[in-house]
Amino acid sequence: MSDFFTSSVLVATFASAIRLATPYLLASLGETIGQRSGVLNLGVDGVMLLSAFFSYWTVLQTGNLWLAVVVALAVGIIMGVLYGIITVFFEATQGISGIGIFIFGLGFSDLMFRQQVGTPKPVQRLPSVDIPVLADIPYIGEPLFQRSLLTYLAFALVPLTFLLLNKTTFGLNIRSVGENPQAADSLGVSVERTRFAAILIGNSLAGLAGAALVLQLGIFQPNLTQGMGFIAVALVYFGAWRPLGVMGGALLYGLVNATVLQWKSLGIIPVSISDLAGMAPAIVTIGALILLARRVNAPAALTKPFSRH
Amino acid sequence: MNDQSNNLLEMRGITKYFPGVVANSDVDFDVRYGEVHTLLGENGAGKSTLVKILFGLYQADKGDLLLRGEKMEISSPSDAISSRIGMIHQHFMLVPTLTVAENVALGMPSTRRPLTDLDKVSKRISEISEEHGLTVNPSETVAHLSVGERQRVEIIKALYRDAELLVLDEPTAVLTPKEVDDLFVILRRMADNGRGLIFISHKLREVMSLSDRITVLRNGQVVGATTPDQTSREELAQMMVGRAVRLTPDLPPNEVKESRLSLNNVSVKNDSGTLAVDNVSFEVRAGEILGIAGVSGNGQREIAEAIAGLRTIEPDGLIEINGSNVSDTNTRSRRDQGLGFIPEERVPDGAIPEFTVGENLILVDHETDDFVSRGLFSFDKISEHSSQLVSDFNVKTPSVNTPTSSLSGGNIQKVILARELSASPSVLLACQPTRGVDIGAAEYIHNRLIEQRELGTATLLISEDLDEVLGLSDRVAVMYEGKVIAVVSGEDAEREKVGLLMAGVTETVDA
Numbered sequence: 001m002s003d004f005f006t007s008s009v010l011v012a013t014f015a016s017a018i019r020l021a022t023p024y025l026l027a028s029l030g031e032t033i034g035q036r037s038g039v040l041n042l043g044v045d046g047v048m049l050l051s052a053f054f055s056y057w058t059v060l061q062t063g064n065l066w067l068a069v070v071v072a073l074a075v076g077i078i079m080g081v082l083y084g085i086i087t088v089f090f091e092a093t094q095g096i097s098g099i100g101i102f103i104f105g106l107g108f109s110d111l112m113f114r115q116q117v118g119t120p121k122p123v124q125r126l127p128s129v130d131i132p133v134l135a136d137i138p139y140i141g142e143p144l145f146q147r148s149l150l151t152y153l154a155f156a157l158v159p160l161t162f163l164l165l166n167k168t169t170f171g172l173n174i175r176s177v178g179e180n181p182q183a184a185d186s187l188g189v190s191v192e193r194t195r196f197a198a199i200l201i202g203n204s205l206a207g208l209a210g211a212a213l214v215l216q217l218g219i220f221q222p223n224l225t226q227g228m229g230f231i232a233v234a235l236v237y238f239g240a241w242r243p244l245g246v247m248g249g250a251l252l253y254g255l256v257n258a259t260v261l262q263w264k265s266l267g268i269i270p271v272s273i274s275d276l277a278g279m280a281p282a283i284v285t286i287g288a289l290i291l292l293a294r295r296v297n298a299p300a301a302l303t304k305p306f307s308r309h
Numbered sequence: 310m311n312d313q314s315n316n317l318l319e320m321r322g323i324t325k326y327f328p329g330v331v332a333n334s335d336v337d338f339d340v341r342y343g344e345v346h347t348l349l350g351e352n353g354a355g356k357s358t359l360v361k362i363l364f365g366l367y368q369a370d371k372g373d374l375l376l377r378g379e380k381m382e383i384s385s386p387s388d389a390i391s392s393r394i395g396m397i398h399q400h401f402m403l404v405p406t407l408t409v410a411e412n413v414a415l416g417m418p419s420t421r422r423p424l425t426d427l428d429k430v431s432k433r434i435s436e437i438s439e440e441h442g443l444t445v446n447p448s449e450t451v452a453h454l455s456v457g458e459r460q461r462v463e464i465i466k467a468l469y470r471d472a473e474l475l476v477l478d479e480p481t482a483v484l485t486p487k488e489v490d491d492l493f494v495i496l497r498r499m500a501d502n503g504r505g506l507i508f509i510s511h512k513l514r515e516v517m518s519l520s521d522r523i524t525v526l527r528n529g530q531v532v533g534a535t536t537p538d539q540t541s542r543e544e545l546a547q548m549m550v551g552r553a554v555r556l557t558p559d560l561p562p563n564e565v566k567e568s569r570l571s572l573n574n575v576s577v578k579n580d581s582g583t584l585a586v587d588n589v590s591f592e593v594r595a596g597e598i599l600g601i602a603g604v605s606g607n608g609q610r611e612i613a614e615a616i617a618g619l620r621t622i623e624p625d626g627l628i629e630i631n632g633s634n635v636s637d638t639n640t641r642s643r644r645d646q647g648l649g650f651i652p653e654e655r656v657p658d659g660a661i662p663e664f665t666v667g668e669n670l671i672l673v674d675h676e677t678d679d680f681v682s683r684g685l686f687s688f689d690k691i692s693e694h695s696s697q698l699v700s701d702f703n704v705k706t707p708s709v710n711t712p713t714s715s716l717s718g719g720n721i722q723k724v725i726l727a728r729e730l731s732a733s734p735s736v737l738l739a740c741q742p743t744r745g746v747d748i749g750a751a752e753y754i755h756n757r758l759i760e761q762r763e764l765g766t767a768t769l770l771i772s773e774d775l776d777e778v779l780g781l782s783d784r785v786a787v788m789y790e791g792k793v794i795a796v797v798s799g800e801d802a803e804r805e806k807v808g809l810l811m812a813g814v815t816e817t818v819d820a
Contacts, residue, residue: 168423169414176415177406183402186364187416187466188387297406308366 003266006191007139014255015143018151021215021254021276023048025154026247027232028239029161030205035236036165038178039197040088041096043079044206045229046105051075051110051210056220057116064217069150069211079105080200088195091305104227110222119218125218126150150212157205160267161243174198178299180308191306194216206232238289241299252288256281315378317342317474317505318363324373325358325529332358333369340439341738345496347508347516350526351549351747352486354716356509358398359526360476363507365389365394377705378472395462395472399479403460405452409462409582410434410446413469429474430469437468437656441495446456456606464495475499476507477792481515485604486775486808493519508537511748513542514776526659550748557780558755560799566595567784568615568735568765569647575626577611587791588626593767598758600782601771601793604811608791609771610653616769618643618648630736644673649734653741653771655718659725662714666706667695669713670728702727702755719750726754727745728759737761737768741779753783775811777803789813 003009022189027044030076034041054075055068062068072166083101086092136143165171173194175183206229213228214220238244260277263269269277318340333355346354361367363374365383374381376392385390389396401503403412414430431447437442443461460480467475479498479550481489483685495637496519500506510516516523517537525533525548533548546554558630571592579585586608593599603609614620616628618640626634630646644650652658660669671691675778680691686731695709704723706716713721729737739758760780762768774776778785785802787795787810 058568071807169419169425170423172411172425173414174408176407179406180402180404182400183404186366186396186398186402188385188390189416286629298381300406 004268008239009262009266011139011142013258015146016261016299017251017254017258018147019216020257021024022148022154022216023152023209024156024229024232024235025247025250026150026212027206027209027252028228028235029154029243030202031210031233032202032238032241032243032246033161033165033303034046034176034198034202034207036241037174037195038181038299038304038306039082039195039199039202040094040098040233040303041101041202041206041292042095042233043101043105043200044082044098044209044232045225045227046102046223047076047079048210048213048224049080049105049148049208051207052214053112053210053220053226055211055257055302056123056214057112058067059119060117060213062122063103065124065126065215069208072207072211074206075210076204076208079207082163082200083203084196087305088192088199091307094305106223109224113220113222115166120219126212126215129186140294148212148216150215153208154212155238155247158243158247165225165243170194170197171308175299177306178297178301181301181304185306185308194224195306200243227249231268234289237298239284240292240297249285249288253281253285253289256284312606316340316375317377318507319375320359320363321373323362323374324357325355325367325615326361326370326580333362336372336526336529338524338531343500343503343775344521345500345506345508345519347510347520347523348526349510349513349523349545349549351511352745354526354549355529356526357478358529360396360478360507360509364394366478366489369668375572381667386558389610390416390472393465393471393473394476395474396476396778397460397467397480397718398408399482399692401459403451403459403462406450408448408450409454409465410447410675412451412462413447413466417470433463433469437465441468441498443495456483456604457485457491458607460484460488460492472504473631474507476509477512478509480508481510481512483605485812486804487812489515489664497721509727513545516545527551544746544790552749554752556746556748557776558752558758558759560781561599561785563666563762563783565597566765568592568594569631570769571629572612572616573627573629575612575615575627575628576623577608577615577620578623579611585791588791589788589791591786591796593733593769595765596762596765598762598768598770598781599782600785600799601769601788602775602778602785602807602811603788606771607788609740609773609788611736611791613653613771615807616643616738617648617652617809623636642663646730649729649732649737649766651722651729651737651739653744655721655725656714660713660721661802662712662721664708664713666713666716666724667691667709668705669724670695670709672740673728673732698727698731702730703758708759713795717747719746722746722754726757730757733764734761734766739768740771741773742770744772745773751777774806775804777806779807787811 028050031044051072055072057069058068059065086097087094131145135141140144147234156302162213173189177194179193185191235246235249238249260280315338319430320338323333323336330634336359337745350739358367362369365388367387381392391797402560410427410431413434414425414427419426421430431753434447434462447607495505520537523535524531527549542556546556573590575589601609611620615622622636625632630648633646635643635646656662680687692709697710699706703724705720742754759769770781773775779802783799784796785807788797794815
């Protein structure tokens with residue numbers, strides 16, 4: 001255990017926590033925006049799998065990482081359009097539609113991988129970009145300021161999401177259609193358009209989350225996410241639908257994950273129970289959700305399709 | 310602007326079909342500048358459909374709409390708002406988690422796009438507040454406002470959008486008599502400033518006091534147009550229903566006997582854990598109706614649920630039915646003690662809408678030998694029993710096998726009444742027994758309650774309709790902020806006095 005409490009190991013653990021938190025944070029911020037508009041998307045994991053595969057494939061074919069990110073974004077937007085049509089225009093039940101999107105994403109990414117790639121081949125990873133001066137600060141320079149652009153983007157999106165939701169007219173529309181769509185409708189705010197836009201933003205961020213995941217690992221395999229998208233949905237509840245709270249959840253999750261990985265490699269956790277220890281992050285999340293369950297206020301119209309009649 | 314000869318609004322020959330129903334049939338309706346024009350009618354008479362067409366929520370199948378003399382197509386609420394039509398909906402169209410200013414700004418262009426301009430909005434709200442006497446704090450969250458304040462926010466929303474034609478759909482349903490008076494002063498002033506107001510109501514007293522003109526709808530058609538000085542409440546009721554109705558029930562003298570229901574120091578918490586009923590004691594005796602008057606949200610719902618056994622009371626309280634302590638017993642054993650219960654929410658608390666009329670009629674007794682033989686339902690017995698009740702209680706239904714959801718509100722209420730009264734309750738708890746039901750059905754229900762009183766039932770009547778409480782009760786208890794602040798005998802219960810008590814004013818009562 002004493003091996004763990006050395007400054008180099010702690011810094012490395014913290015750095016890996018930030019890295020691991022990135023895909024969760026991107027996906028949860030997107031899901032937060034969607035849920036604040038009243039739309040639950042349980043398909044996040046499927047969208048992440050699809051975007052992860054297609055951005056991996058793009059790197060395999062072209063070697064261009066930034067093209068891979070653009071492709072992931074495009075996959076997110078396409079899935080957003082699909083989910084928007086299903087839930088907003090056909091007013092389908094959101095829970096089951098999201099599960100459908102997940103199963104589609106899981107199956108289709110698997111199929112494409114087997115058809116087009118077969119055996120996993122590593123690709124180049126997202127380079128880390130040092131921020132001048134700050135990157136050289138002892139202890140915190142490495143974890144915070146020697147990261148990839150997608151990580152910087154994810155954390156920059158926390159205040160931006162806050163501003164979007166609380167300080168813009170679009171954010172006011174999002175919050176009102178998530179709480180009382182009839183009221184918004186009576187004032188001429190288009191519930192359909194607002195929700196559709198929120199779904200598109202949410203799915204775009206899920207797409208970026210997929211890219212962040214695969215391009216940090218540098219490799220793809222079937223079911224790469226192993227339920228990360230579902231954790232991202234849970235983190236929205238954990239964070240009480242607020243960007244800062246969601247970030248706290250993503251960081252906690254990243255930290256528990258990183259610690260477990262570190263302990264495994266240091267032998268603190270014996271190999272015989274290492275699979276069991278892999279459950280720790282999920283248990284921490286469930287525990288936190290139970291503790292926080294009483295104080296949270298979900299958007300009143302969450303999961304409720306809107307129609308005038 | 311005050312050209313009285315010109316119509317602000319003209320609706321001509323409006324016809325609207327819904328599957329199987331003609332909601333509006335060739336309706337003509339107009340509003341002049343500077344007047345309050347009332348649309349009066351029963352539920353389902355077509356009032357709401359007509360104004361929803363005006364506000365762009367529905368499209369008319371036939372007919373023309375002229376605004377300020379020009380033909381208009383209004384296909385959405387945004388069209389209506391930009392044509393300076395404002396609507397105050399029966400159920401508040403507010404987002405409770407947002408502030409007053411955010412609610413007002415919603416859907417309006419901002420001067421600081423894409424950011425909101427809430428400072429400017431707040432300033433304008435304060436100006437409107439001052440001009441019209443609508444006091445409200447723009448930065449307060451709507452969830453923290455009283456019902457009366459929310460109503461003001463709704464009006465401010467319309468004025469902020471510079472509405473010239475204002476539709477008010479049953480705006481007084483949730484207000485105290487005092488708040489209604491204040492609202493009417495504001496509305497009258499708005500009309501005097503040249504605006505046109507459409508007032509929708511079925512409360513005849515209010516209609517008579519506020520309206521310049523009255524148009525009565527029945528079954529989707531205009532059946533009459535008049536003014537308050539040419540008509541009376543009785544005549545209006547007759548126009549609405551299509552036959553003569555007695556508005557205030559006659560309460561014949563009756564012999565009052567022993568105490569049947571008694572509450573001692575009963576306190577009850579509401580869902581959010583605060584005290585909704587605060588140390589209340591009273592008793593209801595055989596052969597009397599005790600009415601509880603009060604503005605919605607002063608503990609009536611919680612006390613009813615406590616008596617019915619749906620909500621636990623605080624430890625030191627005591628509820629007795631026919632002398633036995635039922636404080637900690639469940640609903641079933643309270644029913645076995647002789648309690649009948651007509652809940653506030655007809656659906657889903659009083660009847661299960663997906664079930665048939667027959668099934669709802671046996672819902673309480675469905676496990677008894679009357680309807681079960683060898684573990685299975687005996688459908689012959691059920692059908693015989695429920696057919697009898699349907700005819701006894703005048704329920705209008707195609708058959709006892711009709712799903713209850715396809716009945717009108719008044720008929721669902723009769724189903725519940727039939728089920729509860731057929732068990733010959735010795736204590737009857739009747740909550741809002743005529744809310745949202747037609748005048749005809751209300752008259753019937755009132756007569757049934759009086760009949761029960763003559764049979765010696767002890768009835769606790771909880772109602773927000775003050776006329777109903779005053780007309781039916783031997784004694785009136787007024788609830789305010791969880792306390793019974795006064796009990797007056799039926800003969801002494803004057804409308805004004807009880808109205809003041811409902812607002813918590815006790816000082817002037819002795820005067």
